Amino acid sequence: MSGPSLPGPTPKCKEGKGVGYRGTEAKTRKGVQCQKWADNVPHKPNYTPEKYPQAGLEENYCRNPDGGEQGPWCYTTDPDTRFDYCNIPECEAASAKLNKM
Template identity: 40%
Template sequence: MEQPAECLQTKHGREYLGLKNVTLSGKKCQPWLSQTPNEQSTIVRLSAFPDPGMDSHHNYCRNPDVDREGPWCYNGEGTNPVWEYCNIEFCEGMN
Protein backbone atom coordinates (compact mmCIF):
# COMPACT_ATOMS: atom_id res chain seq x y z
CA MET A 1 0.00 0.00 0.00
CA GLU A 2 1.35 3.41 -0.98
CA GLN A 3 2.14 5.86 1.83
CA PRO A 4 0.29 9.22 1.73
CA ALA A 5 2.26 12.29 0.69
CA GLU A 6 3.77 14.24 3.60
CA CYS A 7 3.21 17.51 1.75
CA LEU A 8 0.36 19.78 0.63
CA GLN A 9 -0.91 19.56 -2.93
CA THR A 10 -3.20 22.60 -2.56
CA LYS A 11 -3.15 25.84 -0.57
CA HIS A 12 -5.83 24.69 1.87
CA GLY A 13 -4.45 21.17 2.25
CA ARG A 14 -7.92 19.67 2.36
CA GLU A 15 -6.55 16.54 0.67
CA TYR A 16 -3.67 16.06 3.14
CA LEU A 17 -3.49 12.45 4.41
CA GLY A 18 0.00 12.52 5.89
CA LEU A 19 1.04 11.44 9.37
CA LYS A 20 2.16 14.75 10.87
CA ASN A 21 0.68 15.06 14.37
CA VAL A 22 2.56 17.99 15.89
CA THR A 23 1.56 21.69 15.91
CA LEU A 24 3.69 24.64 14.80
CA SER A 25 4.92 25.10 18.37
CA GLY A 26 5.74 21.41 18.80
CA LYS A 27 2.69 20.24 20.75
CA LYS A 28 1.35 16.74 20.08
CA CYS A 29 -2.11 16.72 18.47
CA GLN A 30 -5.17 15.54 20.38
CA PRO A 31 -7.16 12.69 18.79
CA TRP A 32 -9.99 14.20 16.73
CA LEU A 33 -12.71 12.13 18.34
CA SER A 34 -11.57 12.84 21.92
CA GLN A 35 -12.95 15.53 24.22
CA THR A 36 -9.83 15.53 26.41
CA PRO A 37 -7.71 17.34 27.22
CA ASN A 38 -9.50 20.03 25.19
CA GLU A 39 -13.25 19.89 24.78
CA GLN A 40 -14.07 20.52 21.16
CA SER A 41 -16.66 23.20 20.56
CA THR A 42 -18.14 21.34 17.61
CA ILE A 43 -18.69 17.68 16.94
CA VAL A 44 -16.29 16.57 14.26
CA ARG A 45 -18.12 15.05 11.33
CA LEU A 46 -16.25 12.04 10.01
CA SER A 47 -17.43 12.94 6.51
CA ALA A 48 -15.39 16.17 6.78
CA PHE A 49 -12.14 14.19 6.72
CA PRO A 50 -10.48 12.73 3.63
CA ASP A 51 -9.45 9.62 5.59
CA PRO A 52 -11.32 6.39 4.93
CA GLY A 53 -11.92 4.52 8.16
CA MET A 54 -10.74 7.23 10.55
CA ASP A 55 -10.76 5.95 14.13
CA SER A 56 -10.71 7.40 17.64
CA HIS A 57 -6.90 7.34 17.86
CA HIS A 58 -6.44 9.52 14.76
CA ASN A 59 -4.56 12.66 15.78
CA TYR A 60 -3.03 13.76 12.49
CA CYS A 61 -3.08 17.32 11.20
CA ARG A 62 -6.10 17.84 8.96
CA ASN A 63 -8.30 20.62 7.58
CA PRO A 64 -11.89 19.41 8.10
CA ASP A 65 -13.34 22.93 8.00
CA VAL A 66 -11.35 24.04 4.91
CA ASP A 67 -9.53 26.71 6.91
CA ARG A 68 -7.75 29.06 4.51
CA GLU A 69 -4.47 28.66 6.42
CA GLY A 70 -4.36 24.88 6.00
CA PRO A 71 -4.20 21.79 8.22
CA TRP A 72 -4.43 22.16 11.99
CA CYS A 73 -5.19 20.10 15.09
CA TYR A 74 -6.32 20.43 18.69
CA ASN A 75 -3.47 20.78 21.19
CA GLY A 76 -3.14 17.44 22.96
CA GLU A 77 -1.25 18.88 25.93
CA GLY A 78 -4.23 20.69 27.47
CA THR A 79 -2.52 24.09 27.38
CA ASN A 80 -3.31 27.21 25.36
CA PRO A 81 -3.85 27.69 22.54
CA VAL A 82 -6.56 25.03 22.28
CA TRP A 83 -5.74 24.43 18.60
CA GLU A 84 -2.88 25.33 16.26
CA TYR A 85 -1.89 25.06 12.65
CA CYS A 86 0.63 22.46 11.57
CA ASN A 87 3.77 23.21 9.58
CA ILE A 88 3.40 21.14 6.43
CA GLU A 89 5.43 21.99 3.34
CA PHE A 90 3.99 22.12 -0.17
CA CYS A 91 4.77 19.24 -2.51
CA GLU A 92 7.43 19.98 -5.10
CA GLY A 93 6.00 22.18 -7.85
CA MET A 94 2.99 23.26 -5.77
CA ASN A 95 2.32 26.55 -4.00
Protein backbone atom coordinates in the same frame (compact mmCIF):
# COMPACT_ATOMS: atom_id res chain seq x y z
CA MET B 1 -27.00 20.06 -5.38
CA SER B 2 -23.62 18.74 -4.24
CA GLY B 3 -20.94 20.53 -2.24
CA PRO B 4 -17.59 21.71 -3.59
CA SER B 5 -15.38 18.99 -4.96
CA LEU B 6 -12.39 18.23 -2.79
CA PRO B 7 -8.91 17.62 -4.16
CA GLY B 8 -7.65 14.05 -4.01
CA PRO B 9 -5.75 12.93 -0.92
CA THR B 10 -2.09 13.93 -0.77
CA PRO B 11 0.01 11.91 1.65
CA LYS B 12 3.16 13.97 2.35
CA CYS B 13 2.47 17.56 1.36
CA LYS B 14 -0.36 20.04 1.00
CA GLU B 15 -1.87 21.52 -2.11
CA GLY B 16 -3.56 24.89 -1.68
CA LYS B 17 -5.26 25.00 1.73
CA GLY B 18 -4.33 21.38 2.50
CA VAL B 19 -7.91 20.07 2.61
CA GLY B 20 -6.73 16.87 0.88
CA TYR B 21 -3.67 16.36 3.09
CA ARG B 22 -3.69 12.81 4.51
CA GLY B 23 -0.19 12.52 5.93
CA THR B 24 0.73 11.45 9.44
CA GLU B 25 2.14 14.67 10.90
CA ALA B 26 0.80 14.83 14.48
CA LYS B 27 2.58 17.84 15.99
CA THR B 28 1.88 21.53 15.69
CA ARG B 29 4.33 24.06 14.28
CA LYS B 30 5.40 24.69 17.91
CA GLY B 31 6.09 20.99 18.50
CA VAL B 32 3.00 20.28 20.65
CA GLN B 33 1.46 16.81 20.27
CA CYS B 34 -1.96 16.78 18.61
CA GLN B 35 -5.04 15.51 20.43
CA LYS B 36 -6.90 12.61 18.82
CA TRP B 37 -9.88 13.85 16.81
CA ALA B 38 -12.20 11.41 18.58
CA ASP B 39 -11.10 12.43 22.10
CA ASN B 40 -12.86 15.04 24.26
CA VAL B 41 -9.90 15.78 26.54
CA PRO B 42 -8.33 18.25 26.99
CA HIS B 43 -10.54 19.93 24.35
CA LYS B 44 -14.04 19.05 23.14
CA PRO B 45 -13.68 19.19 19.34
CA ASN B 46 -16.18 20.80 16.98
CA TYR B 47 -14.80 18.60 14.19
CA THR B 48 -15.07 14.85 14.81
CA PRO B 49 -14.73 11.77 12.59
CA GLU B 50 -18.47 11.10 13.00
CA LYS B 51 -19.55 14.60 11.93
CA TYR B 52 -16.99 14.92 9.11
CA PRO B 53 -16.31 11.42 7.71
CA GLN B 54 -14.82 12.77 4.46
CA ALA B 55 -12.24 14.94 6.26
CA GLY B 56 -9.85 12.11 7.14
CA LEU B 57 -9.94 12.84 10.88
CA GLU B 58 -7.87 9.80 11.83
CA GLU B 59 -5.81 9.37 14.98
CA ASN B 60 -4.28 12.72 15.90
CA TYR B 61 -3.06 13.66 12.41
CA CYS B 62 -3.06 17.26 11.19
CA ARG B 63 -6.02 18.00 8.91
CA ASN B 64 -7.96 20.97 7.54
CA PRO B 65 -11.63 19.98 7.95
CA ASP B 66 -12.85 23.59 7.85
CA GLY B 67 -10.92 24.57 4.71
CA GLY B 68 -9.20 27.43 6.53
CA GLU B 69 -6.64 29.55 4.68
CA GLN B 70 -3.71 28.63 6.97
CA GLY B 71 -3.87 24.92 6.17
CA PRO B 72 -3.80 21.74 8.27
CA TRP B 73 -4.20 22.07 12.03
CA CYS B 74 -5.17 20.02 15.05
CA TYR B 75 -6.53 20.32 18.56
CA THR B 76 -3.56 20.19 20.93
CA THR B 77 -2.84 18.16 24.04
CA ASP B 78 -1.96 21.44 25.79
CA PRO B 79 -4.96 22.43 27.95
CA ASP B 80 -4.08 26.12 27.43
CA THR B 81 -3.94 25.95 23.61
CA ARG B 82 -7.12 24.69 21.95
CA PHE B 83 -5.65 24.28 18.46
CA ASP B 84 -2.64 25.21 16.37
CA TYR B 85 -1.46 24.88 12.79
CA CYS B 86 1.00 22.28 11.55
CA ASN B 87 4.11 22.65 9.39
CA ILE B 88 3.10 20.77 6.25
CA PRO B 89 5.25 21.52 3.18
CA GLU B 90 3.65 22.73 -0.03
CA CYS B 91 3.64 20.00 -2.68
CA GLU B 92 5.46 22.23 -5.18
CA ALA B 93 8.23 22.92 -2.65
CA ALA B 94 8.44 19.24 -1.72
CA SER B 95 8.80 18.11 -5.35
CA ALA B 96 11.31 20.89 -6.12
CA LYS B 97 13.44 19.71 -3.17
CA LEU B 98 13.31 16.10 -4.48
CA ASN B 99 14.35 17.26 -7.96
CA LYS B 100 17.49 18.90 -6.52
CA MET B 101 18.68 15.62 -4.99
